[in-house]
Each structure stands twice: as C-alpha cells, then as structure tokens.
Amino acid sequence: MMNLFVKTEHQRLWLQRLHEKRTKFNDQSTQIDELAMFPKESIQDLVDMGYSSITLPKSYGGEGISIYGMVLLQETLASFDATTALSIGWNLGVIGDIFEKKLWDDEKLTFFAEEILNGALVNRSVSEAQTGSPSRGGRPGTNAVKKGDSWIISGRKNFTTASPALTYFLTSAWIEEKQKVGFFLLHKDLEGLTIDETWDVISMRGSGSHDLVLQNVKVDDSKLVELPDTPGGQLSGWNLHIPACYLGIAQSARDYAIHFANHHSPNSLNGPISQLPNVQQHLGEMDLELIKARHLIYSVAAAYDDESRSNYLTNELGVVKHTVTNAAISIIDKAMRIVGAKSLQRSNPLQRYYRDVRAGLHNPPMDDMTIKNLALSAIKQEKAIDDN
Template sequence: MDLELSVREKELAAKGRDFCDQVLVPLELIADEHGEVPMERRAAIRQAVRDWGLAGINHSKENGGLGLTMVEQTVIEEQLGRVTNGLWSCVWRPPVSLKFGTAAQKRDYLQPSCHGERRGCFAITEPNAGSDPRQVETTAVRKGDRWLLNGEKWFVTSYNASDFIIVHAHVDNDPNKPTLFLVDKPAKGMTHLRSPKFMHNFAFDHAELRFENVEVPADRMLGDVGQGLELTKDWFVEARLQIASHALGAAIRAAEIANDYATNRVQFGKPIRDFQAIEFMLADMAVEIFAAKSMLYRVAWEIDRKIDRKLIHGRASALKLFCSEMAGRVIDKALQILGGRGYMRESPLERLYRDIRVDRIWEGTSEIQRLVVAGQIRKRGFDVYSGWE
C-alpha cells in the first residue's frame, strides 16, 4: 500500500492552498461583514476559479469537468476548507446527480455548470421533512407533456448564486416515487419566501421557496420516476466527503494558528506552550487531525478503487461524523488557547467556530450518521469498519 501523494496530487494541493490564501482569504472579513459575498464581486471570483483551473473539479472531462480522481479532488477541498464564511463554495461543484441526466440535460445543465456559466442548487428539505426524506410533501403530478410541482422547500443553499434548482418531489404524492426535477429560474408560480440569517455567515444564501403549480417540461425530469432518492444518496456521499475535507482543513488552520500563538505568547516568563495544559491541548489536536486525515484519504482512495457502493455510503457516513465532530473539538481548543484574542470577530478562529457547527447538521445530522453506521454493522458485521473491504 502506497500512502504517498503523487507529484500531481501535491501540485493540486498546493494550487488549492494558494487559491485559498490569495483569492478567498482576502474576502473573509468582507463576507462576514455583508453576510455573504457582495453581488458586485461574484463575477470576478467566478473568473478567478476558471483562471486557476479549478472549474468543475468533480465531473469528467467528457461532461465539461476536470476529470479528477476523488483523491485529487480531496487534496484541493482540504485546502479550500481552511477559509471561513463558506467561501469554499465559490469553487463550484455541479450536483453529482446531473451526470445521470440525458444527453440534452448534460448539454444544457451539466456542461455549462462545469464551466461556471450556470449553477444549480438542491431543494430537498421541507418544514416537515429533514432527516426523513419520505416525509417530503412536495408533489409532482403529470399533466400532458408537463409536470406540476407544489410544495415548500427550506435551506436551499446558494439559491441566489444559482439559475436553476434541482427539486426533490414525490410523484402523485407517493413516497415510493421520489423524483428529481430541473426548474429554471425564474419560474412562474415559484416564490422566494425569504433567506433567513444563521449562526454562520456564508458565501451565498440559504433560501426558503414555495412552489405553486410550477410547470416543468417532461424532459426536465432528472432520472426516472422513483429514482430520486438513489440519485440523492450519490450526492450525499460526495457532499459528506466534501464536508469532511473542509472540516479537516478548518481544523488544521485552527491548530496552526494556536500552535503559532502558543509559541510566541509569553506569560510568567515563558511561552505558554511550555505549560503542560497548553501542550496537551496541542497534542490532542494533532492526534485528532492525524486520525481524521488518515480516514479521509482512505475513503477517497476506496472510491477511486470503485469498491462496493453501499460500503462507501456507510464509510462516508462514519467519515462525515468523525471529521465534523473532530473539527468542533479542535477549533474549540484552539480558541481557548488564544483566549480573548480568539474570541474577537476579526480572528479566523471565531469565524471557524461559528462556521463548523453546521457540519454536524447539514447533509445528514450526526445522529443520522450514527444510524447509518449502526445499520451497516447490523447488516454486514463490524468488519465494515474494522476491516479493509
């Protein structure tokens, strides 16, 4: 087993870090002050993503992307995770479900999304449906050559940066027929209710939408009737790896800041890292990061080896669970080491502290991840997590 990154992987990691430091980090305080990236800056950021060669990192060259392996994507995403305010979202990853579209859908949605000419957001969560997608109340009813969508969606991330929405609905109000639909903005009958404020500030918004007899042409159904949940699961696996990567990057940045501060901050005549209380916190942070990084790259490597899809789903849940909770612990310790300076809004640690909390909630709460892990053990045995395949 070769655990060394290739020359290309190291180059991609360096590119991700340089892009983060040179393009995204200077936007942190701006995004935090405004609550999101100001509209007048967005076009320049999109062009920067293209110029740096980071457009469409999660899709094949055939579909307009870069054709990167999962390990190659992960080395980039880890570095992007160092930035605060969700600014990593500026480096777009078109929804993975689009690769299952028709040739026309790939031409009209996926390829221009990879190039940054279009952008899609995903609408699945509802007032009464979060962890349990079978509770979705948004319906799709066929009427001639069109579908009529009715329902309400919450937490539609990056709505105001997108020009189309992938809507998860139940055909004929049947929870056994979850189906995805491509809805272009603006759409008659679709209302943007509001974009509420959250604990963190984010590059773009998280909208609430209402659909009232929104007409969708039949050729805008993505996949087949009843296939929506399966396509969503593929998206969840990718999203959970992305969250794990970002959590790791955030934890590393926090640890680096704390380590530097502990080295240079002198109290009682010596650097505070010389006090065992601080030294042990740094040691615990390092061990947690080491474990998370090992876990992350193993799962990415296994995806590239195309091991069993259900096994990957189970391990991605374990990965997201561990990395999101690990980052919370590491960043909390880092902020404690900096004391009052870490608690100031101008400190990256304060922003990271707010940012990282949502990683234990979105794309499946920690509790849902534990259910997935427990289910895998029940069905397949403990070797799912203690073995190799």
Template sequence: MLQTKIKDVQIRNEREAALAEKYDEIAERLEGYAAENDEQGTFPYASFDILREAGFFSLTVPQKYGGYEASLYEMTIALERLAKGDGAVALAAGWQSCLFLNYREGNRWKEEIFATVCQGVVQNGDTLNIFATEKKGGNIFRGSQPETVARRTAGGYIISGEKTFATLAPIADPLIVMAWVEDEGVLGEFLIRKSDKVVVKETWNTIGMRSTGSDTIMLNEVFVPEKALLAKATGKDGGLKNRSTFLFIASVFLGVAHAARDFIIDFAKHQQAGSLQKPIAEVPHIQQKIGEIEIALTTSRTLLFSLADKWDRYPHLRDDLLNDFQAAKYTICHQAIHIVELAMRVAGGRGLSKDFKLERLFRDVQCGLSMHPADDMIVQGLARSALYSD
C-alpha cells in the same frame, strides 16, 4: 521523484501538487472576503467570481464535456484547502462539485441533458444544486414525502412548493428540485430554470456558515416540459444515496479545523504572556494542547484521504463503503470541533472576540453536526449493520 513546494504527505503526484498549490492561492484570496461576509451574513458574490474564473465549477465535470474530471481524492484536496480560506464558500461550492462527481459515476439522467448541463457549467459558469429539504417535512432522506408537488398538465408539469436550506439559492440556475409526482406517487427529480415564478426569499441567518446563501426558494406554479423530469425513484431514500457526499462534508469541516490549527500555532509562537519572558508556545500545557490538535488533525486527514483513495481505486467496493464513509463523516466532524475547541483554549479570552479569526472558525465548525446524515442516523445505521447483517 515528486518535485513540489507543497509539504503534505497526502500529495502523491504532480497533478495533485498543482491542484493543491492552485487552491492554496485561491484560499488566500477568499479569506480576504470571509470576515465581512460572515459578519453581514451576505452571499459572497466576489468569492464565487474568483472560483468561476479559476474554473472550479468544472472541477468534477467529465473531460468529454470540457471539465477537469477530478477524482474524489482530488476534489478532497481542493475543498479542504478552500475551507481553510473560507469554510462557507467551500461548503456551498462543494455541493456542485459533489453533484457532478456523483452523476458522473452513476448518472440517472438522459445523456443529452447531462451533456447540456455540463456544457452550461464549462462555457457559462452555471452554478447549480439539488434542493430537497422543506420546512415542515425536513430532509427527504429521513423518509418524508415532499410537499412540493408536480402536477401533470399538457406537455409537462406544474410544480409548486417551497424548499428551505437551499444552498447557493442566490446564484443557482438551473435548479434541481425534488418534487412528488402526484399522478404516479413517486419522487421526481426536475430541472428548473429561474423565472418570475421562482422566488428566492432571504431566510438564512445562522450562527455559522453564514454566507452559504442557504435561503428559501418559492416555486409558484412553475411550468416545466416533460423532458425536465430527469429521474424517478420509489425507494424510501429516493434512490439518492451517495457515499462521496459524506467525504465532501468531512473535507470542508476538516479544512476549517486545519485553518484553526495553523492560526493558533502562529499565535502561540508570537504571543508572550505578561508573566513570562518567552512565547506561550514554550509553555508545557500549551504544547500539550497543540500536540492533541496534531493527533486529531493527522488521524482525521489520514482517514479522509485513505477512504477517498479506496473509492477511486476500487469502484467494485463502493457499495461496501457506506459504513466506512458514514463513520468517517461522524468521526472527522467531531474531531474538527475538538481541534477548534483546543485552539480556543490556547487563545484564552481573546478567542471570544468577534475581531479574532478563531471565533468565526469556532462557529463555522459546529455546523458539521447538522449536515446530512446526522449523528443519530449514522450511529443507528452502524449499530443495525453490526447487529443484523449476515
């Protein structure tokens, strides 16, 4: 019988319970920095030190290289909880966790290079991310050809270009950079170490998720050896489709909504309107909104964890889960926004105050709609699948 203080029907065993308890405690620590980092738009170095000390970045690294080798289900548990403390930190850090989960399941790199990168994470606390988006062409997953170019030279390549929305830019090293291999006419995936030819330009200034460090990275004729070319892809999507990314995004934004839900329930229990001699939690229209919050949260969490479980347990079905994962990303991100909007209605005018936690959660949760894949891509893809698939 499962013995744990965690009251969550999605927790199925002692390993998951230990993970949930650990990241609940870490989330509380992260929350102590969240408001200030959000207000100043600064990168949360102290929060990332906490994650590094806790071994978070080894979460999805294979056990054979010293990692925890978390499943998608376990990663989802950790990220939803981290996002309750600080959604921006969970989103930024989650990219690395998702990266190793994807490469662990379908590695395109040479094993010795993957081993070296994994060991850098485990032993040195390295943080890394894939950088594909550019200011002019946008996201390569929409079919654009990157303007970042790799030109062959003696012993390797010279890479020049500019990457935007480069989450983790202040601390990422090494970088995984998508560039156009000029002499071959293919998309290449390069491993690049920071140097004086790699410049981070602070450009991230948004309404939400303000401390993800999604700045601009300038690559100024960076030389990399032949072995730095990790993989090539010729398909329109660059051969980079992965389903687990969609659930990672959904788990983070649902975690933000979950934090709003917890906050507004506590608020309703203790807030007393001047015209009433009882807490607003006893007012029927407040209970209606909180009930709607519970419906949206419960159904979203059930969808999220059931798909993660299916991914883990049935590897042979993963290629058939694309529609399900995209639909889940769409549904959960929209439901997360709805949850926070309902919480704002319960809070009334106070919810608009910059000194009120809910205001930050409201801004952060909006950003889910901008994460790849965007709504139009999901809707069109599902429509075409329904209309034209055999």
C-alpha cells in the same frame, strides 16, 4: 500536508492555482461573515478559472477530477474561506454524482455538461420545514402536477446553499400520479421561481442558504430528470466535500493557535506560552485529531475511487462525516482554550471557525443515523454468520 497527500501533478497544479487566491479569499472571509454576505466575487473567480467544472468527466469536457482530488482541493479552499468552499462544494458534489452514476439519459447529460462548462452552477433543493433532513426519507410537500406536456410545480425548499449564484435548482417534488418523488431541473429565470432570503443563522452566515419558493412553476416534461427508487438516496462519495470543508476550518484554527502560542509572551513567563505543559497538551491533542481525521477521509476517498474496493464500503462515508466534523469541533475548542478570552472577540477568526463548524452537525448524514446504521450492520452481519 501537500507532500503527504498529493498524488498527481494535476492535483498539485490545481492546489497551486487555488493558493494564488489565498490572500484574496482569506481577506474577504471576515466581511462575508460580518455582513452575512454571499461571496459572489469569490465564486465567480472559481468559475472563471474552471474550478466549478472540475468534477465533470473528461469525456464531457471537464477536468475529471476524482473524489480524492476534490477532497484535497476543497480542504485547502476551506482553509482560506469556508463559506466559499461549502458553497462551491455542493455544486461539485452534485455534478460528480450525476455523471458518475449516469442518473440522467445521454441527451440530458450532454446538455447539462455544456451548461456547466459555460459557467452554470447547480445544487439540489430537497430540505423542507415539515420533512426535515431528506436523508430520513420524508415525503416532500412540494408537488408536481402534470398538465398536458408540462409540469406545474409548487412548494418551498429550505437551506438551498449558494442560492444567489445558482443557475439551476435540482428540486425534489411529490408526483401524485406516479406515487413517487421526482427531481426537476429548474432554471433560475423560470416564472414563479423566487428566492426568499430567510438565512439568518450564526454558522456559515454568507452561504446564502435561503428558501427556494415555487409558485406554479411550469416546465416541460424533459425537465423531469430523475425518478429515484429511494429519494433519500444512498450516501455518495461526492458528499465528502462536506467533511473536507470542516477539516479545512480545523486546520486554520490549529495554525492560528500554534502561531499565537509561539508569539504570546505574558510578563509572568520568560518566553511564549508554547513552553507551558498544558498548552503543549492541547497542541498535541489538536494534531492528533487532525492526523486521524485526515487519514480517515483520504483513505475512504481513495477506496471509493477504486472500483475494486468501492463495493466493499458500507458505512464508511457516514463515519468520515461524523468523525471529521466532531474532530473539527474538538480541535477548535482546544484552540480557543489556548488563546483564551481573546478567541471570543469578534475580530478573532477563532470565534467564526467555532460557529461555522457547528453547522457540520446538521449536514447529512446526522450523527445518530450514522451510529444506528453501524449497529444495524453489525447485527445483520452477525445474523448472517449464524444462518450460515
């Protein structure tokens, strides 16, 4: 995979640096899952090596890595430990999106870049119990009220991944006086800001995706950093860190199944089960899915990075997430069929991979929205042809 998809020495260098952490991250992954323990040490290792700022542009002191490069590194990291990859991935994606689109003014961007270079971590806090996925356009129940030169913010946000390690929460709130949704940059140490440790699920158990609770949190006007016209937002290429993570998990499952098939020799056979036609069928189908998914995600990432082509992208980002996530689920299902009942043992990593990739179905965009958007685009295009 490295030889086929690595394009630059910069990417190769970062891959080598990540591989130096492979054994450590992989060894910790079981404990992280078993104890639902946030991987603070692993995240700090990534911060210390400068990984948390790789998507910050070079003009602001970062590594300026492309979306293609981020996908390459995140897939690799997820194959070592998915929880660590998904947690740091949100930080990378938010930083990349903010600076690519210049969502804030220059003064705020300069300040934030310095914070990132000093090890600060950030994620958006947008999901709420009543609104569901923010990509569907629901109005947040979190409210911001202006008092003098300050804002008073109250509300509760769900699924704030990496909350135990975040320095900043980029939080959406309804601003009544503006009749708009705004985003506030909230520091973890603000009075009234707490984390309610609600995350108790079977997937990505250690991701620390707890609730962010805001009780009359007071910030000055400068912390209102975004007033987007469409708060649900257009899909960003930086969100490709999500399918990259699930692709990495699928690769790990495939590798485990191949190793098992080559070394498991029941006494009913004169060799390993890899010689059996049905096992070879599963193995071949797994690699077929991997190859299709991998070429899709890297081709779309490359197109997004290319200014001459990025404007022609329509639904491809959603298609990547849909295709890769469902391919990962299928790949791990086939791996478990090869390994058999042993794959369900708690000591077997396949059962963890199986649980973790299911989380991808609930990351934005949802499968039904992707399919609907494809249909609407096709209808719109056909009507446009008729009108002409």
